[in-house]
Amino acid sequence: MVDHQQIRAWRPALAGIDEVFHARITDHVYPMHTHDSWTLLIVDDGMVRYDLDRHEHGALDQLVTLLPPHVPHNGRSVTPTGFRKRVVYLDSSQLEDSLIGLAVDSPVLEDPLLRQRIHQLHESLEHPGDELDTESRLALVSERLRDHLQRRVEDRTHVRDAGIAHRLRDLLDARFVEGISLQEASDTLHVHPAHLVRVFSREFGMGPxxxxxxxxxxxxxxxxxxxxxxxxxxxxxxxxxxxxxxxxxxxxxxxxxxxxxxxxxxxxxxxxxx
Structure with a gap:
């Protein structure tokens, strides 16, 4: 069971945060559930094992965990002594729902600066009257989270573009004697001609x-x-x-x-x- 004396939860007078949740959990097992908000979690002691979108993950100290809204997840302690965690639930004004898919595949962020800023945000949330300080810290945290997710967009785009470049190279290899026009390659690969030239040149250092x-x-x-x-x-x-x-x-x-x-x-x- 959960010892309710080890749980503190409140809704701060701060736009962007739906709830703050601090807890020490020993033998409680969270069933599969969802939230309407983004779950921004740091672990101060112990380790949490959880499933997200049918994949197993772990949350431990020094790392940051970002669980997207509307995606089922559960949670349980890895060790008999349990774990201690601090959570802020962020609404869509901080992270848009369009970013959900980017967080599903890799909810763990290894970013010491972000971890430190989240810790400072929690400390600020403990002291009413420091709203400007808290708001400033929240803005820095949300900005860094968006930067992480945006890099994932760029990484995925690079991987996709590299695949297109290699498919065009295969096509050129198969047709280099008889030749192939850029428009024909575009029609075959279903990619705009200008984009074909751009991604091929970036991948191989020369044009098609x-x-x-x-x-x-x-x-x-x-x-x-x-x-x-x-x-x-x-x-x-x-x-x-x-x-x-x-x-x-x-x-x-x-x-x-x-x-x-x-x-x-x-x-x-x-x-x-x-």
Whole structure:
């Protein structure tokens, strides 16, 4: 059972916080439940084990736990001695409901400065009359929480964009000889052409056209060294014509295709006379 003498709960006269909850819990097990508010939790002693969105997590001291509203979770002590926690329940004026999904996957924040600021917020909440100080501390805490969630947006965007870039590279690899237009790639991958160029360039340090040309030049080198004439190589490697081939080959290697083909060691034996 919970010893109710170990629980303190109140609603402060401060916009943005629905409730403050301080407790030492020993053998009580919280069943699955939800809140309308964001649960901002710090543990001062012990460790809490909880399930959120069917995944198990842990809350312990030195870390910050942010549980989003409307998502079921439970809670129980990991050790026989229980745990001591402090919670503020933040309303949507501090964190918008649109951020809920970002908090579900990873509710634990390893941020010593944020942990310290939450501790200071709780201390300020204990002293009526310091409303300006409390309001200021709440603003700093909410700002840092939003920064964490915003970085997750950026991280997810980067991962998605990297995936798009690699899919475009695969498409270019499969079609580098016959070629593919940017619009065709856009239609195939269902991504705007400008975004394709942007994410590919950011991921690989070159544009799609430069990559495609590099693949063609690389093939041309192999064909030239195998003995194929430059004229046939131009067609076989996907270049528009001989002039197009010569220009890009020289830009890439600093020499013409013909000179490149003849640059290897020559046989000391004269050709057989017939």
């Amino acid at each position: 056209h430069q990559y495609l040309t590099g693949r063609r030049v690389d093939l041309a080198r192999k064909l030239l060294l195998s003995g194929m004439s430059p004229r046939l190589v131009a067609v076989s490697a996907g270049f528009y014509d001989q002039s197009h081939f010569n220009r890009h080959f020289k830009r890439s290697l600093g020499t013409s295709p013909g000179r490149y083909a003849r640059s290897g060691p020559q046989s000391d034996l004269a050709p057989t006379q017939i």
